[in-house]
Amino acid sequence: MNGKRIRVALVGNANVGKSVIFNQLTGLHQHIGNWPGKTVEKAEGTLHFKGYTIDVIDLPGIYSLSTFSLEELISREYIVDEKPDIVINVVDASVLERNLFFTLQLIELEAPLIIALNQIDVAERKGIKIDYKRLEEILGVPVVPTIAIRGKGIHELLLKVIESFEKGLRKPSPIKYGSEIEDRIKRLEEALKGVRIRYPPRWVAIKLLEADEEVMREVGEVMPGVLALAENLAKEIEEIHGHPCPTVITSERYEVAGRIAGEVQRVLPPIKPILSDRL
Known part of the structure; x- marks a missing residue:
């Protein structure tokens, strides 16, 4: 070789x-x-x-x-x-x-x-x-x-x-959440500028809003003030939706998955199983 x-x-x-x-x-x-x-x-x-x-x-x-x-x-x-x-x-x-x-x-x-x-x-x-x-x-x-x-x-x-x-693979566009979530993701991304962390900034911002323990620990070690900001922003999202922020983000992610699946698949009457499938 x-x-x-x-x-x-x-x-x-x-x-x-x-x-x-x-x-x-x-x-x-x-x-x-x-x-x-x-x-x-x-x-x-x-x-x-x-x-x-x-x-x-x-x-x-x-x-x-x-x-x-x-x-x-x-x-x-x-x-x-x-x-x-x-x-x-x-x-x-x-x-x-x-x-x-x-x-x-x-x-x-x-x-x-x-x-x-x-x-x-x-x-x-x-x-x-x-x-x-x-x-x-x-x-x-x-x-x-x-x-x-x-x-x-x-x-x-x-x-x-x-x-x-x-x-090389082109970088795909990330999914877009509701404007109230996107605004707070952007605010966290701004706050994270200059912070050295191994994850992509947008992903870190989302995980902070989801209260991911590992990400919170890593960010807290280098910029503890960002954790307080993330907590406040997550509370704002909870007040808007009436549900905890992680639940809201998960729900919106499922909605996007459902929309994509609905756009790319057609569901027809199931094919009757042949004998070998039934045995």
Whole structure:
């Protein structure tokens, strides 16, 4: 090999076929262990493709980038600190809206993203047809349809990894919240100028409004005054909506995910199962 190397991280909700894609990519060239000092499983593998050595890590299946669980914290810190060249977000096409909630958080974190739109066969049996090109346009992220269990789309996914690595991925536009939230995000971004922190400023501002403990700790160590500002701004949002600020932001994120799913998918009458499906 000529020494060209690409580091790829697989992320996604549980039970979306992420580990199946990992196995399809790496075959027998994989190692299963634990994260250092943790009881969470760590799966790593390697493959060679088009002159590249591609190192793949299968991050834990999670539903958000909060720090409510060890798995969420591990995944978030890996993306931010280890800076993989490509992050493949494996999405279950049959429950697109639910999965897009996590995708939108990855976009906010500015992860170098490719979407593997997996289980499209399951979606089609449910009568769901997804315009993946339109999904690409809306998100500003490459989308590759896959049926991982059959190996379909894996070659195309690897080609997209190479293309994205060589040409670079354009930065997608983050989702826009209601004006009352956006105004307060901007105020926090202004307050954070000049603060050295490992996360993107807009993402930090959102997480401060969501009272993310890890982000609050890091910001508090270098600029404690920003924490008081964030708390006051979050209270203002709560007074406007009548609900805690984290709940409001989560709700709006789900609304955006629902709008996107509604725009890119058509739901037809489900296909009647053939005999082999019923057995």
